Amino acid sequence: MIATKARKFLFTSAPPSGHLDWGGYLKTAAHLSRWGYDVLWVSEEPARAAVEAAGVRFRTVDAIGWRWPAAQLPADLKPGERAAARLQRALLVMLSEDAVVRAVENLLVAADEFEPDALIGEPTVGAAALAAEKLDVPYAVCGYPATRHDPETLSEAERAVYQDAAARLKDLIARLGVSGRNWPSEFSPWPQSPELHVVYWTREWYADESEALPQTRFVGGAVSPPQGDAPGWFARLPQGMPLALVTLGSLFTDDPDFFLLAAHACARAGVFPIVAMGRSERAPNLKQAIAPRLPRCIAVAWADYDHLFPRLSVAVHHGGMGTTHAAVVHGVPQVIVPHAADQSLQALRAEASGVGLMVRPKEATLDALQLTVETVVRDPSFRVRARNLAAEFAARGGAAAAARCIERLV
DSSP: OOOSSOOEEEEEOOSSGGGGTTTTHHHHHHHHHHTTOEEEEEEOGGGHHHHHHTTOEEEEOSOSSOOOSOOOOOTTOOHHHHHHHHHHHHHHHHOOHHHHHHHHHHHHHHHHHHOOSEEEEOTTOHHHHHHHHHHTOOEEEESSOOBOOOGGGOOHHHHHHHHHHHHHHHHHHHHHTOOOTTSOTTOOSSOOOSSEEEESSOTGGGTTSOOBOTTEEEOOOOOOOOOSOOOGGGGGSOTTSOEEEEEOOSSOOOOHHHHHHHHHHHHHTTOEEEEEOOOOTTSTTHHHHHGGGSOSOEEESOOOHHHHGGGOSEEEEOOOHHHHHHHHHTTOOEEEOOOSTTHHHHHHHHHHHTSEEEOOGGGOOHHHHHHHHHHHHHOHHHHHHHHHHHHHHHHTOHHHHHHHHHHHHO
């Protein structure tokens, strides 16, 4: 597809690699670029390498509205206190007023030079929603559906965070001279486009959610051809033995007990573990710290999912959206030990779809993890359901369908 007129799309994201994903976010921008549109991705410097490798033009700014790294939580918090503290921490990362104002200023400077026809953001960058209103251009969110927020369904801790978010947003609206049109009327912590939300899943995956608003498009996801050469360590993978990915994604990787338990559980289950520890600054020396205690395995900072997932028998992970989505579109069964945010929901959805099992963190003993890995790998019904679900996702079109939705936005 070739664009007859080079319309311009400005994408933005938080810098961590997971925030370029959401199931196909960066790939959506890459499609538009290949189709002949003028695409610019604006974020902080750590995002540059991945964006440019995808063939998308990149512009560095000194702030995109995220206060990162997030503060460490006290180790002695009770479960209820920890959940509330995580919510509040997420709010401080995403919606600290001075940081967001600085990010809006950066986006406006970039837009003054680029002159975008639309601004595309992911759910955790509120500056994109505010900048789009300042520019009076269409705004789209890639990652979460647009839904109605029912205050009655919130816990006491969630209600307190929402009230804090409302106060912060009220301050931002006043400082920036906007109305907040790209936010739901309840002023939730997350922006909401009145025009388009792209979700790289199916509506059935979100069966537990309230009805999605009409501006939501569920585009599923499809396997992408691997880019570049496979990593050299692929040659060291054992032949004829099932393989497992053990990972906590790219952000909250500072849980050595998870890596050790999961790797040993896989080894005891007769599955060779590939332990991807991430590049998070929260755990810069993690590999060196736990390497002597790992079983026979491959231990790496990161592995390209498009290269790795076709080889896997199981993924043992935290339920992050990017890793869960990669397992779904590649038809790989999953064992999920949720840690934070919406990871418990992803684990429950994987179980409901019959493509994986959840192990709650407090129940994640070596024996429990070994038994769960054995069940998922040895019961062929998990693989059959995973492949069927992958076909359902692929039929929706994935990132290419998302790009067409954004194309129609202008």
